[in-house]
Amino acid sequence: MADCEEVQVEVEEPATKKARVQADIKECGENLHTVLKDFSEFQQTRILSDSSQRKTICIEGSFNNREGKAIVLLEKKPFNEEILKNTLNSNCVLQKEFSNDIYGFYEFFPSVKYSGIKTTVIYPATEKHIRKYQSQDIHLIEETPELYESVTLPHLQKEKFSLQWVTNILEHKSETDRVVFEDPSPEIGFILLPDLKWDGKQIEDLYLVAIVHQRGIKSLRDLNSCHLPLLKNIKGKGIKAIEEKYGIPCSQLRIYIHYQPSFYHLHVHFTYLKYDAPGIHAEKSHILSSVIDNIDLMPDYYQKATLPFVVKETENLFLEYERRGIV
Ligand code: M7G
Structure with missing residues (x-):
């Protein structure tokens, strides 16, 4: 074959x-x-x-x-149909460990092409x-708007990951051949492309990220009614682009924003609903539809709400909260 x-x-x-x-x-x-x-x-x-x-x-x-x-x-x-079609045949090595009655235990070695390990x-x-x-151990912090202003914000202004990779994508300097969709509008536009965590090969672990063109929106905390057109645009056009390219309907997508994010430039995660992607749990993920709805109901919801988030015990942000006796 x-x-x-x-x-x-x-x-x-x-x-x-x-x-x-x-x-x-x-x-x-x-x-x-x-x-x-x-x-x-x-x-x-x-x-x-x-x-x-x-x-x-x-x-x-x-x-x-x-x-x-x-x-x-x-x-x-993960396995997928293409791998199965191309591995369960005579080109691969099957080594018997032992058998007992109707049960056989083997070690199976697919060909090099189908045994790749995703590596970052x-x-x-x-x-x-x-x-x-x-x-390491993790903790949940209930961040009030006051704690955001007095602890989180000063901390993240002092210590954050570089956004160079984001700038490279937005300026078409990196990952240009991976872009799935772009809306170039400076106000409501974004670039949709496979996340670093997805090799783009099988929908079982589909993971894309939409990065907004607008600079200066750090996170969920900054979002208010001015951003509704942007959020609605990402939702509508992101869903359409994924359906066209991968054939997945919006009812099988999980679309969400992390709080706290690792990278403070607004981006939205799109993952396959059946895939337990890292960071999908209640303490970190905010479903985009609910974000839009909350802002529709109350324009400054995210400036007023207490937002819980998870932090690792050795992170300086945790130490800062601990120093103030908040955790
Ligand atoms: P986040 O919510 O800020 O952080 O999401 P976290 O999910 O890592 O906690 C940033 C997203 O951007 C993550 O899903 C990353 O896997 C993804 N990402 C990070 N980098 C450095 C890159 C990159 O260089 N290219 C792409 N395509 N995605 C990246």
Whole structure:
């Protein structure tokens, strides 16, 4: 079967490879991702988190001849029909462990093409990235508008992740070939594209993100009636674009905003309803329809409401709340 062809993996002599990787690093200067072809230069320091349920592992380490820390996040992919069609056949290896009556236990090795592991590499990773990916105790904070003004806002003005990746998308400098839909309007426009967490290959874990063109809307807290046209536009056009491209109706989509987000530039998450995507629980997700409805009912709802959010115990924001005796 043509579909089942093995992917040819070129094998390079170790010495040649090392020289080539180091020459690449020298030539390409700072950006690791322009040269990274394998993990031969990666030195593992420790496991940050490990979830057998999600089938993910997050490793902290460094790259030879490069300053600073790196994070590698590995995630096994879900099955889908294409994989099944192309793996359950004679091109793959099936090793018997044991059998008992009608029950047989095997280890199955699909071909290279169908055994890929989704991999995210963050380099250079800041201490804030490391805390984000590290498993640790979490706490729920009931953030009143006063606490937002006096604790959260000053903290996030002092310490936040860079939004460079967002700017690159909005200015069509990165991920241009991944864009699913763009409305270029500076007031109500946005770019819809697959989230970093989705490889775009199977709808079972469909995850897209709509990033607004308008700058300066940090989070849910900032939203008021001026933003209703923007929110309604994202909902309507996002749903239409996903239905056209992936054939998923809006009744099978979960459309929501995180609070607190990791990145303080307004964006909306679109995930497949059957997929238990990370961050979909009540303590973090606000369904877009309810956000629109709340603002319709009360224009300054999100400036007046107490908004609960989850924070990790080692995050400086938690320490700030703890220092003030609030948690
Ligand atoms: P969030 O609610 O700010 O944070 O969502 P969290 O869900 O990580 O807690 C930001 C979303 O943007 C997340 O779903 C990320 O996976 C996604 N994302 C982050 N980065 C750095 C990128 C990127 O470079 N490209 C794309 N396409 N998505 C990203």
